Amino acid sequence: MVETVLRYRTDEPVADPAVTVDAFAAQGNATAVRIEPGDDALALLPYLDRLALIEVNFPSFADGRGYSAARSLRERGYTGELRAVGDVLLDQLSHMRRCGFDSFAPDKPISAEAAEAAFATWPEVYQQTVDGRRPIWAARHGTKDA
Amino acid sequence: MYQYDQHDQAMVDARVAEFRGQVARRLSGELTEDQFKPLRLKNGLYLQLHAYMLRVAVPYGTLNSAQMRVLGDIADKYDRGYGHFTTRQNIQYNWIKLADAPDILADLAKVQLHAIQTSGNCIRNTTADHFAGAAADEVADPRPYAELLRQWSTFHPEFDYLPRKFKVAIIASETDRAAMRLHDIGIQIVKNEAGEIGCKFFAGGGMGRTPMIAPCIAEFVPALQMISFLEAALRVYNRHGRRDNKYKARIKILVHEIGVAEYSRQVQEEFAHILTLGLEPPPAELDRIKAMFADPGLETGLSDDLDRSDPDFALWVDQNVHAHKQPGYAIVTISLKPTGGIPGDATADQIRLMADLARDHSLDELRVSHAQNIVLPHVKKADLYRVWQALDAAGLATPNLDLITDIIACPGLDYCALANARSIPLAQKITERFADVGRQRELGELKLKISGCINACGHHHAGHIGILGVDRKGVENYQLLLGGAESADTSLGTITGPGFSEDGVVDAIEKVTDVYLARREGAERFLDTYRRIGMVPFKEAIYG
Amino acid sequence: MSAKIKIITGNDLRTGDVIWWTGEGWSRHVDNAVAVDHDADAIIARENARQVVTDTHVIDAFAADGTVRPAHIKDRIRALGPTVRLDLSLKPADPQAGNWVI
């Protein structure tokens, strides 16, 4: 089955459309924002409490700034929905998930089954990121159960 | 040497499976070339001038004999009987079929090798001092740190789509044998006054069309914070590196444009944040890796005696053998630069022979040097003569290390789709012109490096004599550079003036060496004389 | 007399071999290449869609007496093979073959 949005959260989706960073700053009550590759994700830190959805746009799959934006936001306490939108490709999903994205709205739809297979690409991981997966070094030394 | 455990093995096996699926999707038409290209590149598979080219990683340049043997077998089984060792310590095969690529990766995985991240805008294979663990001048063996880095950078989820490729080199001595400061990040393992091991970080070096020498961005980062610091350095680059222009996308441009101080400040800020996250592997992990490198099995109490009665052998020892930290041992460099040969190329048989010699005489270890030669790092002096005889019989005993014929040359227009001019035929002509060993030794240390285009894969900026191939109205043309270096005293070469034809450049090199011989003082190397007298006398001789 | 023409080249998707459009299919020998015109884009689109070739593109060449000589040295080396390994080129028996590319 092909979905337009792949979502891996149990809470209710935000109904409001995501607005640009500028509009978000001006509105004062918006709960959803969309950031572009050049935007400073950390500028959203003061608003994390009221934000329920942050969309990170990938105009081109090759522009990887969104990975850092996502992971930085998660590391600093954002727990709302983090959605990768745009030129998001199947072979990128597992890395995106590791950087904290928990929903995906690819321009070219991806089936839920294909996405599941993509997430299962790596049986283990070397790095500790923000997805709670236990890195190989922790498995080796019995430290840090995630 | 490092040995995979089941975790490492599972990761490379997963990669083989993933790539097998991707190739199948490409062959079935599910993936277009545009979609497939970045995926194959992340597995080192290029489309070059004549066929697919596969670049296999040799992590920090270290191989055991079983791995080397498989590299030879792959050349026979899937290629045309040879491979090309590169300045990035990797090996490239030039005639690969797409459908075979997953099988090759599977063969490699069986001996703990892979082609992961040997291309693409990600963290590339980490390079290291090719004498690591054998040289006497090291603070520590840099390879355990390189292995930690290999694991951390493998499938790093945040840094797979950087603005541009990212190359890290690591050394642990003041004598830089890895061109460390010409990398995106260079790490020098150092000891502080308290005797603790740490990393001195350099950032923003590189060659290409805008060569730059990396400045130091952190004098001392505790070794157990190396990964956290790298996370910070890469993240700042990923955020702010330019993406509007491919030629300005390397970290060197970012460091240059915002300044070392500002880049370092941002890295320190991010570093402080990352340290709070506790994502550094624990000390036990570094200890586990170190234990595997600690003792390759060196014996003690061996004699340093050597029978030098065979003059050819003695010549080779003088030129290609270095002192080892352990008495009774020596470091042997096998030159892949015979007169008239193709720099860095070795046949499948030669590769297997080198594997056998490593197994029997070098505690099972080999290294690939960035100068495109192979190193046997732990040879008993008592075995040297036998090793030399075996190498000599296979055409592998050219006594020319660091001499004018020990040329670094990129594949150039004979193989490379980006080239402007051929590099290899020029290297062949130069080695033929200077074939006389006595003459080469009279010239002494002279590092000659050739690139077929401005990308500088052949390190021409860092050659004592550098040559750059350019395209002059559809005709191959060569520019000459003098005064580059890539050791502790790294410097960038200067172009002499108008370019030359292939024969013209060989003549010009001869004139340059004549000026050196006439003007050198005492024990000056070519580079020293050049630095003392400057470009003018050379220019006059070449163009006058 | 040689005539300036446009020809289509690419690589075999599976083997990576350098290939030239012959009007009916693909050949490894550049002398079999035929001149194309405004039909080039259509041929490329059709052939790409068959998923047997990759990196297809049009280049300049000169045709004379049944031979075809690509205008650029890079394409001449593609047509021949590496000049430093003529044994692996398409003309292994001709030690002078390398001169053709210059």
Ligand code: HEM
């Ligand atoms: C044959 C296919 C190859 C291609 C398409 C290729 C491509 C490139 C490009 C585009 C650059 C410039 C990067 C930049 O400035 O941003 C570069 C740099 C470099 N490549 Fe290659 N290269 C190839 C082969 C090699 C080989 C065979 C070696 C080793 C002998 C090598 C080692 C390097 C090194 C050392 C640099 C310069 C250091 C740097 O600034 O990254 N490459 N290559």
Ligand code: SF4
């Ligand atoms: S320097 Fe240029 S010609 Fe040489 S391998 Fe690199 S890209 Fe190719």
